[in-house]
Amino acid sequence: MLVLDVKTLNLLSNRCWFFSRPALLAAALVLACNALAQSRTRTELTFPDLPGWVTLRADFHSHTVFSDGSVWPGVRVEEAWRTGLDVIAVTDHIEYTPHKADLPVNYQRPWEIARASAEPLGLIAVRGAEITRGEPPGHLVALFLTNVTALDQKDNRVATRNAAEQGGFLFWAHPGWKQPDRKSVWYAEQGEFLSNGWLHGIEIVNGDAYDPIAHQWCLDKNLTLVGNSDIHDPIAFEYPGPPGDIRPVTLVFARARTAEAVREALFQRRTAVFSRGQLYGEARFLEPLFHGSIEIVNPEIRLRGNGRALVQIRNRAPLDFDLRLNPKLPEVDVDGKALLVSGKVSLVQVRCVSDRVSGEQEILLPCKVLNLHVAPNKALNTALRLKVKFESRN
Ligand SMILES: [Zn+2]
Ligand SMILES: [Zn+2]
Structure with missing residues (x-):
């Protein structure tokens, strides 16, 4: 809290003819009230509601x-x-x-x-x-x-x-x-x-x-x-x-x-x-809590030939999510690790590994969330859903 003591007020009103003492007192009061009001704030724990709860x-x-x-x-x-x-x-x-x-x-x-x-x-x-x-x-x-x-x-x-x-x-x-x-x-x-x-x-x-x-x-x-x-x-x-x-x-x-x-x-x-x-x-709560906390900013990505794309994932929860992804799928591969940082948008790189796929496909990226525990030493298994448009190289 901001405190202006009597000595400081006297000093200011003596030296600065344009600051009257009552005006300074009023200003100090407003500042002190603002400081008090600001200190009564709530830091929200941004967990989402679950379907039905x-x-x-x-x-x-x-x-x-x-x-x-x-x-x-x-x-x-x-x-x-x-x-x-x-x-x-x-x-x-x-x-x-x-x-x-x-x-x-x-x-x-x-x-x-x-x-x-x-x-x-x-x-x-x-x-x-x-x-x-x-x-x-x-x-x-x-x-x-x-x-x-x-x-x-x-x-x-x-x-x-x-x-x-x-x-x-x-x-x-x-x-x-x-x-x-x-x-x-x-x-x-x-x-x-x-x-x-x-x-x-x-x-x-x-x-x-x-x-x-x-x-x-x-x-x-x-x-x-x-x-x-x-x-x-x-x-x-x-x-x-x-x-x-x-x-x-x-x-x-x-x-x-x-x-x-x-x-x-x-x-x-x-x-x-x-x-x-x-x-x-239990998984029945942790899985919807995880999916309700994250948002894939660009769920539809384009992959050309052996190209790559960056998936952006927003995490609104008050904790990071430490993911382990299955790196090798028939159509794409991804990095094995991804950290979805609390309150930020994180990038996951997806690469095309097959010349033969074309058209639009829904791809499920299986993952474990290491810091979500459904039992002692058992992490939550889930998947990230992406829509990928595979384009030919030409
Ligand atoms: Zn106690
Ligand atoms: Zn006790």
Whole structure:
């Protein structure tokens, strides 16, 4: 923010007869207001909607001063808006409230404050909490609660059951964080919660850490993938912003932009996770997300004899796409690698390799997108569609 102090104002009005002091004060005020207004801006996360679904960007795990976080719930909401989210859950610990000497324990207040800040910004604030126990079972985040206080129970099973009975969506937070090698272990308690209907998802990304074991569990056990910041400090301390430092996000493919639609999508496993330039999720979401993000600027190209043409591909997504193309097709060949850079138009060279083709043909260029993961160590397979007009050499 621009600040003109009294000394500077005096200096300016004394030396410059044409600047009166009130005029200078007014100018300073306008400049300061502009600077303030400009700082309240949103960096959008430009993921497309999918056919039939609205794509919402969410963080389902964050802390405030009501547990061991260092910011007020309203600040969490403002951060969420500024960093391009549509949905934020404040999920303070039930069992760990180190600021209670300064701030009375009140499990309902964080969401009430968050909701009041979220409404004018058009954000969805989800009421949640983190049931914070030793391992096993570890930490469980519960969302869409109606009564957070009911989770304050001596017996962990009673707390978890009370969350589930409110219609809560429950996910296992950061499995493996207590293991010496960070390799997650499936406990008997998780099996019990799952069979009781008390476990619906697992965090495959917490902060900057991706957990391939948790990702595989979600696929094997039909659980929802979520990825969250679990932020305690101001978000900018850990994620200064694009291009590199974007907070982890759960993409939710919802029927509408409402809290109930987000809840329904979570129970139906319609999510993907975005973290550190990678996307994790089922092919049914990642493939339309990829194709909805890119645009072939010149989908119809002409190739003459053994000539070459340049295909221009625009990428509107907030991440690069790292492609591996099948270089040899019967009619054309292409470079094996292509990086579609976020926010830019990239070139892919196509060469004609046959004298015998002529006329117009639709060509599918099969490709793998290395940073789109449909399973641990399994990249998305898809294809780029081109229309090629082959012209004879003469
Ligand atoms: Zn935790
Ligand atoms: Zn946490």
